[in-house]
Amino acid sequence: MKLIRTILKDLAFLFFVLLTSMPVYSNAQNHRGTKKTLDSVKLMCFYDLLFQPDSTDANSKITEEFLLLIGNNTAYSESTNSYLSRQSISETVASGNIEGFLSDLALGRIPRTRFNTQIYINYPIEKITVIDRIGMDLYSYTQNQNELNWIIHPEKREIKGYTVQKATTTYGGRNWTAWFAPEIPLNFGPHVFQGLPGLIIKVLDTKNHYEFSLRMITNPEIIESIDINTQNVISICKSGFFELRDRLKDNPHGVLMQSIQSSGGSFQFDDETSAQQTINENARRRNNPLELRAD
């Protein structure tokens, strides 16, 4: 997923070159919109994700933080950076508090992310809504909450002071092991991982490419509600989304150029050859999305 996102992100920016001729549209695109509040936040969890963007290079591992907002009936998970960047932009626009925003930036809170996935658990009821970005466009699809068929194992461990028990499942083309704490009676976890009788403290795939570890649990501060914004989001089925995502793998450069030219622009790299090499090489190195396939 990262693969596509990063490339398309790169594309998106080129793409915007063309859109400068349509300034109204491009300004309005991300910053304004209608929010719908789904739930109030009762508890916040933060997970560290250690992941390997290039499946062929174990040294490529990097980390990113994910947040999990737990409400009365729903839960929400997203990369913290992705959340903050979306939030700070819309808040700045709404309040006009540029100074506060700038001081945040000056303090180094520049949110940068490789994950743009927003996950709403139990919205709609017994389903999961996923909003994700490919290039400039936001898409949403739903899946069933009970799609993860967890198998409980007798093994127990202690992590961060919690007694946790092992559960396994397969999802997105990977085999996953989760460690959950029955003493925290919440059915949630990071990303789409949920549905165990206790908060997921750690979840990792058997190849060690993705590993989420709970860092902290806290009462809600700052973030008070779980909101969804579906304006300008394109509805799609899950397999359609993955097909779209994988389209990039075949010809990243070609897809890029198409999206530029489709908006009436023309674009030429100064050094066409190394641009192509860079685009394709970046795509090659980001070959290991969390969900390898749509199942």
Added chain:
Amino acid sequence: MFTKGGVSFLIFFLLFQCTLQSQTVLKGKVLDDNQNTLSHINILVYPHGQKKLIAFGISRADGSFEINLRSSADSLRLEASSVHYRNDSLFIVNVSQEVLFNLVPETKNLSEFVVRASPIEQRGDTISYLVSTFAREQDRSIADVLKQMPGIEVEPSGRILYQGEPIQHFYVEGLDLMGGRYGLVSNNMPHRSVATVQILENHQPIKILEDRLPSHRTSLNITLKREVTTTGTAQLGSGLTPLLWDANVTPMMFTRKFQLAGSYQANNTGNNAAKQLDMLTIENLRDRMENNLTRPSLLGIPLLSPPGFRENRYLDNNLHLANTNALIRLDNNLQMRSNLHFIYDFQKQQGNTRRIIYTPVDTLRFDEQINNDLRINALRGEFTLTRNTQGNYLNNKLEFQSHWDRRSGDFSSNTSALSQELCNPFQTISNRLNMIKPVGERLVQFNSFISYDYSPHSLSVSPGSFEEIFNQGDSFDQLTQNIDLQRLNTNHSAGFSFGLGNWSVSPKIGIQYQQQNLNSNIKTDINNTTEELTGFFQNNFESRYTHTYLQTEWNYRKSNRFTFTANIPVSNNYIILQDQEIARSQKINRIVFDPRLNIDYRIGNFWRTRFSYGLRNHFGEMDGMHYAWILTNHRSLLINDAPLQETRSHSFSAFLSNRNPIKSFFSSLSYVFFVRNSNLLFSNIINNDGSTLREAIEQPNTSYTHNVSAQTSKYLRSFKSTLALQGSYMRTTQEQWVNNETFDGINNVLTLSPKANIRFTQWLSGEARTEWLHYNTYRKSSKLDDVNVLKYFGNLLIFPARNQHFAINTEFYKHDKHNNSFVDLEYRYKITARRIDIDVRWINIFNHVTYHDYQLSPYSLMENQYTLRSTQLVVLVRFSL
């Protein structure tokens, strides 16, 4: 024989197997004490007396749950647990059954789970935005690393985009050294000197506006690792044939109070490095347009218009460029910046043209050879003083330019041969002041602009042309045109903005005054006697233009879908033109209204439509007005003794697009209709030697232009290819007056261009594009001429290893009878550990040194043949200082 123990083991084993296979299904409901169903309650199943969880269920929205389990245990303990209710346990026999839980509310104190305090404030620290984390081995400059940062894109021109929009300022340690020309810094500063890159999103560079006017523009700041950073890059290249060089040394120094960047570049490889100094921001472009700052070019020698392909195929140059930029922070709010540039360039142009002119009675053909030397010498300087505080904003920019350019050319045709010399120096000085001050509740913006420029140009043609006029038809030694043009331009305005619900309104009032003095004379050298011609060969022309304007922009926006913009300017235009020697003058006083309307509407996620209408009244170019003759080039003698040209143009455009990223199918259609009314028509009298006498005559006329264009593209996954098709049709109808006959000239241009982008394998990809163009021109209804052009471009890229690439570029042009093809090879090797790049470029390997193209006008066809650079091989090495 079985022992007793053996038998019991066997029985036990069988029983055990049996119990393992039996599945227990526990169904049930969870209710609260008011019999309301409860969801999200965990139902945990333990074997009785054990703490080992063996199965679980979670109650659904209707409070129901279902648990399947296999266990040998005789009895089970079911525990219902959740955050909002007290835990409850039930002991049951391990058989399928229905279970009911009634839970008692008990909100557990969630903070008991808190293991650490919230560190949202510190979260930023955990995110690495350090340059070192984004830099790859092969990266050299900070621009290379910027390209890696999500959200940032660097265009080939050096322009930096964030989220697709150009950044407004490029700061180093909060100081904007380069103004718009930051490409010099970003492309040359090694990323190892840089600690962090900060993106200042929605950054309002003007402090007084910070709380009042949200900005959507982004600026970029880089912070350095050390207090004093000296850095730079160098590039050295050499090649054959003839001896070629390409050098670039860019040293820089940065501190928090003082910054300096310089560069020296020289090449003769056709690399037009002067482009690096081009302004990269939108503001600069707008400024140049509003205040008519283009260099006057009344006189000229015939140049070859550049062919429409890469400059380094034809540009025969010898360029030296030096520049220094310095910035001093005087105190926290006051900065001073100076930018100085010096450019020397010597360019040669060689080619042939064939002009075919269709006069009403005849078709004239001229074959001409052009051989030009262009010398460009320029010194440009810019001094900027900025005060930027919460209370007010002031920016004053003083700019000067001095060009002392010369052009000389040999021109020969089937009828004549002559040489020409043009001196076109240009001096200009301008001052621009922008100020923002609070006046009552609102902030008012004041702008002041004053410029003066001086162009004493002279053109000499020898032997003299227009013999009929200047020497009773006999040839003579030399004809010289001198002009002396001085222009004063001032523009002062004040404006503010306010919001009204969904509307935002920005009124602005201003006055612009322009004055031009044009003196010209023509001299003839006949038998070594120089004579200055009088009467209608001398201009003493003065023009004054006063433009008072009130313009209001109304902007309405509803959600993201609908935007309406109306720009309603009203202006009074007072123009005086006079020539005291000839005793001619005219005055114009007009109030004009030039509205512009724009509607933008999005339908669903994929469709978008836009309409716009604009009316524009324009008063002729004063540069072009003169009551006496001017020799603008050896074959063109012009007079403009007519009322000032007044034009009124209506333009209408409609645009519809469909972007369906799910299907990777993108299409758009646009239509533009343009009507232009003018009070003047230009009469062209074409002599048999091809020279033209051009006169403006008062005769109202209307021209029409229609333009339709469409494009569509689709990604085909099975072929890993993108296919695209573009097409356009343009038709222009314009009244023409040639050799005392008027007629409607019609030009049609049709283009069609299919394209494909294919990735064959990981290491091999290619692109192919074809362009077919058809031009034709009609006089009334009879076709005069048509031209077909076919262009083909292809490239193949091979990536044998990560630090190498190999490219083959091919181009093919077919212009009627002429075929041209070019093939280039390029190989790059990166020594990543040492951050050195080595490029080997073999350009134009088949050594095709001529190129043909065509230009069509309503009464003429021009065929150009260019002399191109011959085959060349260049090796380039790039490294950091």
